[in-house]
Amino acid sequence: MKYFSTRGGDELLSFEDTVLTGLAPNGGLYIPDHIPQLPENWQEKWSSYSFVDLSTEILSLYISPEEISRAELRALVEKSYKTFRHPDITPLKKLNEKTFILELFHGPTFAFKDVALQLLGNLFEFFLVRRNKNKTAEEKKEKLTVVGATSGDTGSAAIYGLRNKENISIFILHPKGRVSPIQEAQMTTVTDPNVHNLAVKGTFDDCQDIVKALFGDHEFNKTHRLGAVNSINWARILAQTVYYFLSYFHIRSQLPASSQHEIQYVVPTGNFGDILAGYYAKRMGLPMGKLVVATNSNDILARFWKSGAYEKVDSSSSNALQSEATSPASGASDGKQALGGVKETLSPAMDILVSSNFERLLWYLAYENTHGENDNEKRKKAGETVDSWMKKVKNDGRVEVPVSVVESARRDFVAERVSDSQTLDTIRSYFNAEPSYIADPHTAVGLTAANIVSSTNPPSTVQIVLSTAHPAKFSEAVTRALSGSTNFDFERDVLPEEFKGLLEKKRNVIDVEAPKVELVKEVIERFANSLKNVPN
Ligand SMILES: Cc1ncc(COP(=O)(O)O)c(C=O)c1O
């Protein structure tokens, strides 16, 4: 299996180089040269497999055994999921006859990002150890400078995946004051010397732009050997496909054998990584209905599926989505208008304007809607199309794709936007239901979208809503929704032992006074220089 850039070019990379390079030099994201199909007997053979078994099977479809042998892959996977608190790794819970929750937050930092970042940390380590193995004391060891942008969860999951790893330093940029207090504490209380937190005065999109600019600065990238932990890194997407398969088998075992159900996955979406993993699973042959893209009021994706325009700012003032009223009962706003057009919502990890992984989907849509003599020509043209679309987004803040393209997108996805007041109402209604369930606000965005979409679903549809974070990470939204309930106590019902005392711990954070690449470079260079005299 080889990988190439969504923006074209002749580069064809191994899995190892794809993972270590992160973002392609032409600004594109790497995708596999084909989407492997499931083996013929996968349903029978894999039905009782554990997360680790499934992960080994699925990953090996995308990684040549010459690069990582099956035994090595299994060992990496086993090591990565030993840190999880639940034996199923990603357990499935039934909320009612039609709705199931796929809990993805049983890893070290209580967010779905752990599923991929525990593995990615071990992959980085595996490749570097192998590359450095036969180096003599005089030869320079290969090192990796990981840079990442976070709206709260990727940062801590990456830090926990990479803390104390040899030959790796990690710099995480978060928008100052715009992540939840627990998320901020999780990141900034880690004191390992290879971990650096940068609080940037700006938005998540500013942080993500800075990270991409650093990758695009070829001189800087070469000097520091940058590595990516955001979902621009292909390994992130690949690792996340596994829980779609596991939950498929788990739900099948809970439904009557004779029933003909269609399974629909509903995914709270920001950077489009998690749902893209579902798209790959679907394209590999996992039976499912349309994937549901659930956004908060930062709804660039929901608007794309409705209009075919991918635009940072909603240009249609009459758009019904924008004029949705705030629920008077909740007293909640539908996201405060904030810096650079990003709204501050109760689901802050999804406060994102431009979803970087959407580019990967755009490549498949462009390819499908391209005519060419042969496959190579079609791929080349698709790369050129994506390149021109992404340039338009960068320069004009918008691009409008042909109708045929958005129609292709509608075949596999449906998208819904959810307001803060709906999010709060949903947290309340699931808390008051039987069985009672406390959802974090991102999960609640998913549950709300599931409910909206269900009115047009065939009656045989059952929905799996991905629960992307533990509710304790977002105390503001959860307490705002439930503080009026007599039988609710945040400390007793939500707060895990691991979070107690976290907010009082000493912090390790560097302020970056403006969202400027040069300021971030300065920080990275300062630490790189201080390491120069440390022996290899
Ligand atoms: C809690 C939570 N939910 C949902 C998302 C959205 O996931 P994605 O960016 O993969 O679309 C994120 C972060 O991106 C998150 O941290």
Ligand SMILES: N[C@@H](CCOP(=O)(O)O)C(=O)O
């Ligand atoms: N919500 C994310 C934003 C970064 O997304 P990623 O999946 O591309 O790393 C976060 O919590 O940081």
